[in-house]
Amino acid sequence: MSEVVHTPRVFSGIQPSGNLTLGNYLGALKRFAQAQDNGISSIYCMVDLHAITVWQDPAKLANATRELCAGFIASGLDPARSILFNQSQVPEHTQMAWVFNCVARMGWMQRMTQFKDKAGKNAQNASLGLFAYPALMAADILTYHATHVPVGEDQKQHIELTRDIAIKFNNDYGVDFFPVTAPVIEGAATRVMSLRDGSKKMSKSDPSDMSRINLTDDADTIAKKIRKAKTDPEPLPEDIDGLEARPEARNLVNIYAALSDQSVAQVMAEMGGKPFSEFKPLLADLAVDKIAPISTEMSRLMQDPAEIDRILANGAERARAIAAPILKETYKIVGMVGA
Numbered sequence: 118m119s120e121v122v123h124t125p126r127v128f129s130g131i132q133p134s135g136n137l138t139l140g141n142y143l144g145a146l147k148r149f150a151q152a153q154d155n156g157i158s159s160i161y162c163m164v165d166l167h168a169i170t171v172w173q174d175p176a177k178l179a180n181a182t183r184e185l186c187a188g189f190i191a192s193g194l195d196p197a198r199s200i201l202f203n204q205s206q207v208p209e210h211t212q213m214a215w216v217f218n219c220v221a222r223m224g225w226m227q228r229m230t231q232f233k234d235k236a237g238k239n240a241q242n243a244s245l246g247l248f249a250y251p252a253l254m255a256a257d258i259l260t261y262h263a264t265h266v267p268v269g270e271d272q273k274q275h276i277e278l279t280r281d282i283a284i285k286f287n288n289d290y291g292v293d294f295f296p297v298t299a300p301v302i303e304g305a306a307t308r309v310m311s312l313r314d315g316s317k318k319m320s321k322s323d324p325s326d327m328s329r330i331n332l333t334d335d336a337d338t339i340a341k342k343i344r345k346a347k348t349d350p351e352p353l354p355e356d357i358d359g360l361e362a363r364p365e366a367r368n369l370v371n372i373y374a375a376l377s378d379q380s381v382a383q384v385m386a387e388m389g390g391k392p393f394s395e396f397k398p399l400l401a402d403l404a405v406d407k408i409a410p411i412s413t414e415m416s417r418l419m420q421d422p423a424e425i426d427r428i429l430a431n432g433a434e435r436a437r438a439i440a441a442p443i444l445k446e447t448y449k450i451v452g453m454v455g456a
């Protein structure tokens with residue numbers, strides 16, 4: 118059989134489950150905008166169906182979906198050049214997910230660390246949707262034959278599962294239909310850590326608001342959170358190696374590097390040896406400079422929710438034009454009459 122060559126296509130998703138953080142921005146949104154500027158066809162999804170795998174208040178979910186869309190646009194995504202839409206408006210995702218539920222194995226799903234983390238001690242009480250979450254994510258990606266998926270480090274295992282599903286489907290049905298998708302995890306900030314604990318990921322769902330910078334924080338709040346970020350008493354080390362055993366210092370240097378588009382080595386050449394009393398104000402100024410305008414633009418966009426709804430509906434229509442024929446072909450391969 119001849120190898121099908123898939124044209125490059127970028128797909129990624131973010132859950133509308135509350136505050137967008139600096140982690141989302143540096144690990145995802147900022148890099149999406151860079152891909153778009155490199156002229157790669159890109160599709161970005163507000164994954165509302167993933168969000169409800171844990172309880173979401175309906176009114177808050179709708180607002181969070183619009184705010185996420187505003188976050189994409191404020192971070193530089195152009196809804197005319199990239200496709201921006203919410204998952205539930207394109208039913209092909211869930212239709213494809215069912216097929217993948219039948220391809221993926223229980224054992225594969227049981228190994229997913231995100232499920233184990235989110236389900237906690239009481240896994241019996243987790244929703245079935247939370248368990249099946251990665252199969253829906255594989256459907257998000259493969260229903261567009263996406264070849265590249267930019268994500269933060271925490272999503273690596275899910276992308277590997279997506280590859281396993283594509284390979285098993287192709288093998289089981291004797292086709293070369295789905296691409297084997299590559300994760301794109303690069304840059305200094307693929308894993309931005311909590312400002313209160315350098316061993317924990319910065320997360321929307323952390324109970325402490327001081328642990329994260331939200332894209333909706335104003336300049337004073339951003340500066341205060343950086344000033345109060347946990348550090349050790351030593352000054353910054355002279356070089357990168359010295360960051361090894363100092364997670365909080367390393368995190369702040371990584372954030373500085375990512376925000377200023379420099380490598381960690383470049384930042385250390387400039388900042389090495391400085392006490393935090395000098396480094397933190399520089400970082401605070403940089404963060405305010407880069408993040409506060411996003412926050413301002415998001416609140417401007419949120420004043421016209423009807424316009425955001427139009428953008429999402431238009432994105433969904435364009436997404437569907439790509440997804441529908443790929444789903445149809447999948448159904449044909451599987452043997453569904455009428456496909």
Ligand code: AMP
Binds near residue numbers: 307318319
């Ligand atoms: P989520 O908010 O879990 O839907 O994540 C959306 C995107 O942001 C994914 O690509 C994540 O990998 C990325 N992301 C979330 N938190 C972080 C973080 N602390 N550091 C880097 N990337 C992150």
Ligand code: TRP
Binds near residue numbers: 129164254266275
């Ligand atoms: N699981 C991802 C997260 O929590 C969100 C997501 C859903 C996603 N579908 C996707 C990311 C498809 C990339 C591609 O961050």
